[in-house]
Amino acid sequence: MHDFQYQGNELYCEEVPVRRVVEQVGSPCYIYSHRTLIRHFHAFEEAFQAIPHLVAYAMKANSNIAVLRVLAREGCGADIVSGGELFRALKAGVSPQKMVFAGVGKSEEEIRYALQSNILMFNVESPGELQHINTVAGALGMRARVALRINPDIDPQTHPYISTGLKKSKFGIRSDRALEEFEIAHQLPHIEVVGVHKHIGSQLTKINPFVDSLKKILELIGILQAKGFNIQYLNIGGGLGITYSDETPPHPRDLAEAISPLLSTIKCHLIMEPGRSIVGNAGILVTKVLYNKDAETKRFVIVDAAMNDLLRPSLYEAHHDILPVMKNESVPVNTVDVVGPICESGDFLAKDRKMRESKQGDLLAVMSAGAYGFTMSSNYNSRPRVPEVLVKGKAIMVIRKRESFEDLLRGETIPEVFA
Numbered sequence: 001m002h003d004f005q006y007q008g009n010e011l012y013c014e015e016v017p018v019r020r021v022v023e024q025v026g027s028p029c030y031i032y033s034h035r036t037l038i039r040h041f042h043a044f045e046e047a048f049q050a051i052p053h054l055v056a057y058a059m060k061a062n063s064n065i066a067v068l069r070v071l072a073r074e075g076c077g078a079d080i081v082s083g084g085e086l087f088r089a090l091k092a093g094v095s096p097q098k099m100v101f102a103g104v105g106k107s108e109e110e111i112r113y114a115l116q117s118n119i120l121m122f123n124v125e126s127p128g129e130l131q132h133i134n135t136v137a138g139a140l141g142m143r144a145r146v147a148l149r150i151n152p153d154i155d156p157q158t159h160p161y162i163s164t165g166l167k168k169s170k171f172g173i174r175s176d177r178a179l180e181e182f183e184i185a186h187q188l189p190h191i192e193v194v195g196v197h198k199h200i201g202s203q204l205t206k207i208n209p210f211v212d213s214l215k216k217i218l219e220l221i222g223i224l225q226a227k228g229f230n231i232q233y234l235n236i237g238g239g240l241g242i243t244y245s246d247e248t249p250p251h252p253r254d255l256a257e258a259i260s261p262l263l264s265t266i267k268c269h270l271i272m273e274p275g276r277s278i279v280g281n282a283g284i285l286v287t288k289v290l291y292n293k294d295a296e297t298k299r300f301v302i303v304d305a306a307m308n309d310l311l312r313p314s315l316y317e318a319h320h321d322i323l324p325v326m327k328n329e330s331v332p333v334n335t336v337d338v339v340g341p342i343c344e345s346g347d348f349l350a351k352d353r354k355m356r357e358s359k360q361g362d363l364l365a366v367m368s369a370g371a372y373g374f375t376m377s378s379n380y381n382s383r384p385r386v387p388e389v390l391v392k393g394k395a396i397m398v399i400r401k402r403e404s405f406e407d408l409l410r411g412e413t414i415p416e417v418f419a
């Protein structure tokens with residue numbers, strides 16, 4: 001469910017015509033719905049209200065500080081994966097006591113920064129990292145709270161690039177060594193083991209992988225608790241899918257129903273790290289048609305947004321619906337590729353898509369672009385990154401302005417010797 005709907009023939013975000021946002025900030029631009037964001041966050045809160053829990057929003061999905069602030073004000077925490085994300089989350093007012101830090105390659109500086117910020121815990125991904133965190137915490141005279149991320153070797157049945165819980169994946173600690181690592185961690189003077197973490201992948205549309213991986217983790221927690229470990233937190237990661245075209249992913253309610261009976265066997269505070277399911281359908285990318293072009297065997301709609309603005313179609317062949325901002329049912333339907341101006345054949349937003357004919361200057365909405373849209377954008381081909389706009393009711397709020405050409409050069413210098 002989202003708040004991008006037609007009123008008559010015109011696409012709105014909440015009470016604002018999409019066209020009006022473009023009149024204000026130009027094209028392309030990202031538009032987010034405040035109402036959808038809030039509703040999606042509360043879907044988790046309500047589904048899990050019977051269980052002590054923390055929603056640590058996976059901010060890699062969308063890390064604009066206004067989006068973070070909106071969620072933080074509702075009580076949301078953050079799953080962070082870098083010093084930069086920690087900086088953003090702090091700036092946005094997320095409580096450090098609601099932050100968990102994952103990622104296979106945390107640097108010394110990042111570990112120190114997180115310790116000094118007093119985050120809730122690190123999700124440790126390898127034996128080497130565990131030792132490193134112990135050393136860095138020791139040098140600061142601190143004890144680091146950690147959960148060990150266990151790789152449960154479960155197939156999440158999603159795109160291989162976003163599967164993370166298989167034996168061959170780089171994430172987490174191998175499950176056959178889990179017990180050993182917990183024992184090692186327990187002996188380290190500057191480590192306090194507080195939890196177990198798992199995350200098996202993203203855009204999961206079935207409930208079974210969640211349940212199967214949780215069962216494996218609960219087995220481990222049972223053994224750990226029998227050995228006297230005080231496991232206070234169980235972090236089940238993120239990964240709940242969304243509807244891009246015709247998928248029917250589980251609702252947070254379905255997830256809660258499926259896993260609550262399993263959780264009753266242990267006494268742990270539950271942590272979840274949803275990203276996409278909170279922001280994905282809360283955002284669109286609006287783009288303008290530049291040209292229609294007929295090649296010998298293909299028809300192209302060339303638009304002003306490209307793979308640098310939304311990488312998902314190029315990288316994963318991901319499907320995003322593309323809707324006209326002004327509907328016109330009297331024009332014919334064609335099969336087209338929607339492509340951007342970048343000099344790569346892989347630069348497309350849709351391939352072989354049946355769409356109503358659009359003409360130069362028409363606006364198109366690339367749907368479900370709120371997650372891993374702007375955050376994965378780049379300046380490739382020296383294209384300034386596009387603005388982000390938050391709509392709340394009738395209000396249009398620019399939460400990131402369009403980059404200028406000057407912004408593109410920030411930090412670059414021509415050495416004196418080339419004067």
Ligand code: LLP
Nearest residue numbers: 058102199202203238239273274275276372
């Ligand atoms: N927790 C951890 C440890 C993660 O690695 C991720 C995502 C999440 C939570 C959030 O997962 P979500 O609820 O958003 O599925 N760029 C890809 C997605 C990469 C996901 C990486 N990790 C895409 O555009 O589909």
